[in-house]
Structures are given as C-alpha cells and as structure tokens.
Amino acid sequence: MDRIRARVPFRVSGSDTVKLRARKSKLYNNSHQDQPGHGFFGVNVLVLSVIFRLVNCFLVQTSFVPDEYWQSLEISHRMVFKYGYETWEWKEGIRGYSYPLIFALIYKILDLLNYDSVRLLILLPRVLQSLLAAFADAKLYDFVWKLENPEVAKWTYFCQLCSWFTWYCCTRTITNSMETTLTILALCYYPLDGTRLHNSWKYLLLVSLAVVVRPTALIVWFPLLLHHLWHEENKLKLITQQGLPVAALTLLFSTLIDCIFYGKWIFVQWNFLKFNVLHNVGEFYGTHPWHWYLTQGFVVIIGPHLPLFLHGCSLSSKRNRILLFSTVWTLLVYSFLAHKEFRFIYPVLPFCMIFCGLSLVKLHSWRKSAAAALVVLNLIPALYTGLVHQRGVLDVMGHLQHLCDTTELQSSPAPDVLFLMPCHSTPLYSHLHCPIKLRFLECPPDLTESEDYIEEAALFYSDPLHWLRTAFPNKSTLPSHVVIFDLLEKDISAFLDGNMFVKQAEFFHTHVPEGRVGRKILIYRH
Incomplete structure (x- = not known):
C-alpha cells in the first residue's frame, strides 16, 4: 500500500504553486545578492564604486604634493606638446616614462581630435585615475568575499569608501595612487594559501607593473612574495616559469619605453636605487625621526579607523596574518629611510581596511554606532582637505x-x-x-x-x-x-x-x- 502511494504524483493547489514560486524566487535573489560583485542592498559594487569615485574626483580640488603634477602631467604634456619643464629627476634619469605615458596617450587623442582644452587636459587624467580606483575598490570587495564571507566583504568595502586618506589620494595623478591601485588588484589574485601556481602570473604581472611605476612597491610585496614561495610546493616552477619571465618581460618593456623617450640606453630602476638609497638624496627634501611613521604617519592616514584596525588585528586568522605582517614590515622599512611622507605608506591602507571590516562584523550591537561615527569622523577631514586645504x-x-x-x-x-x-x-x-x-x-x-x-x-x-x-x-x-x-x-x-x-x-x-x-x-x- 505504501509503495502504491509513493507512485502517486504530488499535487498542489494554484495558490500553493504561487507561494512556492515566490519562495524560490526569494531564495534565488538572496543567493544572487550574496555573490561577489553585489554589495549593500544588492547594488552592483562596481557601479557604486564608479559613481562614488567620480564624485570623489570632482570634490577633490586641492593640491597635495608637487609630484602630483611634476612627475606625471608636466612630463605627459611635454611628451605630446613638446614644451614644458623637466625637473632634475628626469635629467638624471631616475624616473620612468611608463606612468606619464598613460596620460600622454589621453593628451595625444585630445590633440588629434582638436579637443585639447586646458580643462580636459586637467580633468581627464584624474577621471581615468578615479575609474581605476573604483575598479580596485570593487575587486577588494570580491577578494574579501572569497577570503572571508559576504558580511566581512561588505564592511571592508564600507571602510574602504569611508577612508578619508583614500578619498584624498586615490583620484590624484600621483605614482603612489597607481601603486596602491595595482597593489589591490594584485592582491585579488594572490594565493594566500600558497597553492595557486597556475594563476600566479596574474598577480606577479600586476606586482611587476607596480614596481615599474614606483620601485618602492617591492617593499610592500617582499614578505608576500616570500610567503608564497615558502608555501608553494613547486618552488622551482614558480620561479623559473612564472616569476622570472613575468618580471623580465615587464622590466624589458618599461626599459624600452624609457630608452625611446630618453633617447639613449638607460636603466631607470637602478638610477632610482642609486640616488635614493645609496646616495640618500631624499634627505635634501627633509628628514624625520625614525619613529615618525609609527607615532604620526600611520596614525594620520588610517585616521578614525585606528581603533577598528587594532581590534581587527586581534581577530585575524592565520590565513590573513601575512597581510598584517606586510603592513608592519612596510612601516619598519620606511622608518629606516630619513625622508618620510604620508603618501609613501598609502599602499598598505587597503590591507588595514580588511582588519577594520573584521572588527565591524564582530561588534554586533555596537556596529551601527561605530559605522555612523566612522562616516562622520572621516567626512570632516575628507571634505576639508579635498575642498579647502592647499587649494x-x-x-x-x-x-x-x-x-x-x-x-x-x-x-x-x-x-x-x-x-x-x-x-x-x-x-x-x-x-x-x-x-x-x-x-x-x-x-x-x-x-x-x-x-x-x-x-x-x-x-x-x-x-x-x-x-x-x-x-x-x-x-x-x-x-x-x-x-x-x-x-x-x-x-x-x-x-x-x-x-x-x-x-x-x-x-x-x-x-x-x-x-x-x-x-x-x-x-x-x-
């Protein structure tokens, strides 16, 4: 009798069918929103990031450091329009043309279209930098989603958008901004478990590009590279088939660009190392005590996020502890250099946002208050430095x-x-x-x-x-x-x-x- 009943098809009424379909749709939508790329309220993270960073771009109307122009836009202008000024770094060959070339291409297109108005020459490079920063924000969300869980990803993304120093820097045409963007993108492909050999060339390529843009990017990535090598089973294959070929090709390509625009054979990375480390030319532009990054520099750039970062560090797992080690390592290495600036340690700030996200997830009842305080306390310095200070x-x-x-x-x-x-x-x-x-x-x-x-x-x-x-x-x-x-x-x-x-x-x-x-x-x- 039970067997006969088992063969009878299950039937539901019309109203039950509607309920089942609605429930199925709800379950699908919830699971769809939990996929990488969907953030708060299911809004696409990339779209939100682009809108946010474009607003960011237009609300930053101040100057930060001379390199924002003199090591990028001024050189790009000279490359295309054949007049301008080159600082001593370019005469001595310690700067590479790869980064200014990006903006020079924009200038050349505007020139060919006869749209080279000064307003567009100023605005479009910053818009490009903003779009790259937005893409990096979205990729950071995806990375944390896969590393931890959707909740940590959402709050890490929230912290990234709240950061006043990221707001102040990320849309500027400065090598530190591009270095930070490339560092985030490289991190998204970095195997924290140390066993993703077949995809390692992706992050190694992005790291190589970051080093080309700014050779000091190697400081941030040195412990991460060692960590990968230590945990990789096939170490020889990683070095000979991915690491060395990617680094060599990237360096060769950037060197060819430099040789073309310098008009002679030149190795910019060696010149950069020789002047800034061996001859310590940076001291000419000011010195700070060894502890400046630990007592002032890092405290300023992380700003109101500091308590969350410290709390998040205590919650970190063994898997993401290498990011914390890389942050500390970078601060210590830069502390030994006489010339110090806030922007030098900017690339480790996204690492810190991950720990801030971990902290907010664990706060539970205090989360809304902490998030509101984070917005208000970051909004004040973001708007002041972006609209008022040094304009x-x-x-x-x-x-x-x-x-x-x-x-x-x-x-x-x-x-x-x-x-x-x-x-x-x-x-x-x-x-x-x-x-x-x-x-x-x-x-x-x-x-x-x-x-x-x-x-x-x-x-x-x-x-x-x-x-x-x-x-x-x-x-x-x-x-x-x-x-x-x-x-x-x-x-x-x-x-x-x-x-x-x-x-x-x-x-x-x-x-x-x-x-x-x-x-x-x-x-x-x-």
Missing part, C-alpha cells in the same frame, strides 16, 4: 589661464610670470597649456656633493630684495606678473612698489601656514 596653488593657475588668450599672447611685452614661492609649489604648463614664459625658484639637490652649494630658492629667501635687484637690474627685464605667498609681501614691497607692480588678485591657500608657505597667494601685475 590656492590651483586657483592661481586657473586665474592665470587668461594669459593664454590670443590677445594676451599677442600683446607687447608678452606674458612673463615669475613664481617667488618654494620650488614646485604650483603646477606649470599642464594647467595653462600655452608656451608663455614661466619662471620659478629652482631647488635641485647638490649632486656634486660640494660644500659651497646653495640652491636658488634658499639663496632667494636668504635676502629676497638683493636677489631681485640682481636678477632684474633694469625695467626691461621685469616680469609681467609676480606670484608670491603673503608672507613675502612685506619683505619685497620696496621692489614691487618701486617697479609699479599692482596687486591684481589674492587667493586663500591654507589655514595652517608653515615655513615659507603662507595663508594666501597674491598675484602682482606690472
């Missing part, structure tokens, strides 16, 4: 763009701008896009190691009036415009008044003037 140098260049008008270029005398500011304070031709005469105080380090060497900027600031009277002995040699920080106005007022210079404009720069940098920037016109 004057860009506003000045925007004002000077009128000198590129046809009437100004054809006027007599032709525009001639003198920047009496700390060297490389402003961008140059990449933000004007016309070949007018621009002069500024130069400050290359002494490569001859002469005891009597004094760079031009230091010579000027030691006696500004004497320097000006020597540089401009008669009125026929005077510039048409002089750009200064307000701190200098009183010191050179005799020169300005005596030569009939009139203040044309002033721009706010910073609330925290320091050294030779003032609160405002002034433009005087002859």
Whole structure:
C-alpha cells in the first residue's frame, strides 16, 4: 500500500504553486545578492564604486604634493606638446616614462581630435585615475568575499569608501595612487594559501607593473612574495616559469619605453636605487625621526579607523596574518629611510581596511554606532582637505589661464610670470597649456656633493630684495606678473612698489601656514 502511494504524483493547489514560486524566487535573489560583485542592498559594487569615485574626483580640488603634477602631467604634456619643464629627476634619469605615458596617450587623442582644452587636459587624467580606483575598490570587495564571507566583504568595502586618506589620494595623478591601485588588484589574485601556481602570473604581472611605476612597491610585496614561495610546493616552477619571465618581460618593456623617450640606453630602476638609497638624496627634501611613521604617519592616514584596525588585528586568522605582517614590515622599512611622507605608506591602507571590516562584523550591537561615527569622523577631514586645504596653488593657475588668450599672447611685452614661492609649489604648463614664459625658484639637490652649494630658492629667501635687484637690474627685464605667498609681501614691497607692480588678485591657500608657505597667494601685475 505504501509503495502504491509513493507512485502517486504530488499535487498542489494554484495558490500553493504561487507561494512556492515566490519562495524560490526569494531564495534565488538572496543567493544572487550574496555573490561577489553585489554589495549593500544588492547594488552592483562596481557601479557604486564608479559613481562614488567620480564624485570623489570632482570634490577633490586641492593640491597635495608637487609630484602630483611634476612627475606625471608636466612630463605627459611635454611628451605630446613638446614644451614644458623637466625637473632634475628626469635629467638624471631616475624616473620612468611608463606612468606619464598613460596620460600622454589621453593628451595625444585630445590633440588629434582638436579637443585639447586646458580643462580636459586637467580633468581627464584624474577621471581615468578615479575609474581605476573604483575598479580596485570593487575587486577588494570580491577578494574579501572569497577570503572571508559576504558580511566581512561588505564592511571592508564600507571602510574602504569611508577612508578619508583614500578619498584624498586615490583620484590624484600621483605614482603612489597607481601603486596602491595595482597593489589591490594584485592582491585579488594572490594565493594566500600558497597553492595557486597556475594563476600566479596574474598577480606577479600586476606586482611587476607596480614596481615599474614606483620601485618602492617591492617593499610592500617582499614578505608576500616570500610567503608564497615558502608555501608553494613547486618552488622551482614558480620561479623559473612564472616569476622570472613575468618580471623580465615587464622590466624589458618599461626599459624600452624609457630608452625611446630618453633617447639613449638607460636603466631607470637602478638610477632610482642609486640616488635614493645609496646616495640618500631624499634627505635634501627633509628628514624625520625614525619613529615618525609609527607615532604620526600611520596614525594620520588610517585616521578614525585606528581603533577598528587594532581590534581587527586581534581577530585575524592565520590565513590573513601575512597581510598584517606586510603592513608592519612596510612601516619598519620606511622608518629606516630619513625622508618620510604620508603618501609613501598609502599602499598598505587597503590591507588595514580588511582588519577594520573584521572588527565591524564582530561588534554586533555596537556596529551601527561605530559605522555612523566612522562616516562622520572621516567626512570632516575628507571634505576639508579635498575642498579647502592647499587649494590656492590651483586657483592661481586657473586665474592665470587668461594669459593664454590670443590677445594676451599677442600683446607687447608678452606674458612673463615669475613664481617667488618654494620650488614646485604650483603646477606649470599642464594647467595653462600655452608656451608663455614661466619662471620659478629652482631647488635641485647638490649632486656634486660640494660644500659651497646653495640652491636658488634658499639663496632667494636668504635676502629676497638683493636677489631681485640682481636678477632684474633694469625695467626691461621685469616680469609681467609676480606670484608670491603673503608672507613675502612685506619683505619685497620696496621692489614691487618701486617697479609699479599692482596687486591684481589674492587667493586663500591654507589655514595652517608653515615655513615659507603662507595663508594666501597674491598675484602682482606690472
């Protein structure tokens, strides 16, 4: 009797069928949302990242460091339009053309289409950097989803978007931003279990590209590479069939690019190592105590995430502990270098976000309060540094763009701008896009190691009036415009008044003037 009943087909009513279909659909949607690529409320992470980083791009209107322009956009502009200025690093061959070449391609396309307006020349490279940063954000989410679980992935992604320093840096055309983006992408293919030999070439290629963009990327990846090698069963195959070929081909390709644009055989990576490590040229641009990264630098860039990071470190598993070791290793290695900057340790910040995500998942009842505090505490420095702090140098260049008008270029005398500011304070031709005469105080380090060497900027600031009277002995040699920080106005007022210079404009720069940098920037016109 039971057998007969078993053969009877199971039947449901019409209403039951609708309920089953609805339940099945709900289960499918929930499982679909838990797949990599779907974040909060099931919104596609990549789409959300692109929108967020484009907003990020337009809300960062300040300057960070000179390298943001002088080691990228200025070089790209010179590569395409054949005029501009190269700093001493390019004359000595310690910088590679691979990174500026990316923006040079954008400039060349705009030039061919006759759309090379200064606005597009400034904006499009940053938009490209923003899109790459957005892709890296989405890949970080996918990586943590596979490494841990969807919940940790969501909160890691949340922490990544909240980070004020990432907001401040990731859309800038600076090598550290590209290095960090490539580091995140490489991490997504990195075998934390040490047994993914067939796919290792992907992360090794991205690591090699990061080293080409900035050779110091090897510091971050050194312990990770050793960790992979230690756990890999077929070590010889990893080295000979993937590691060495990928590194050699990448290095060969970048060297060919450098040789083409330098016009001679050159090995940039060796020159970079020789000048920055063996000759320690970085000391010329300032030194900090050995503990600066541990007591100030890291604390500042991680910001309000610090308590979550420390809590997350205590929760880390054996599998992701190598990321923590790499972070500590990087901080220690950079601590031994005399010249220190916040941006140097930026590539380890995404590693820290993973531990912050682990922390938020474990907080449970405190999670909403912690997340709200994280947003508010990061929003303040993000908006202030992105919209207010150090914006004057860009506003000045925007004002000077009128000198590129046809009437100004054809006027007599032709525009001639003198920047009496700390060297490389402003961008140059990449933000004007016309070949007018621009002069500024130069400050290359002494490569001859002469005891009597004094760079031009230091010579000027030691006696500004004497320097000006020597540089401009008669009125026929005077510039048409002089750009200064307000701190200098009183010191050179005799020169300005005596030569009939009139203040044309002033721009706010910073609330925290320091050294030779003032609160405002002034433009005087002859």
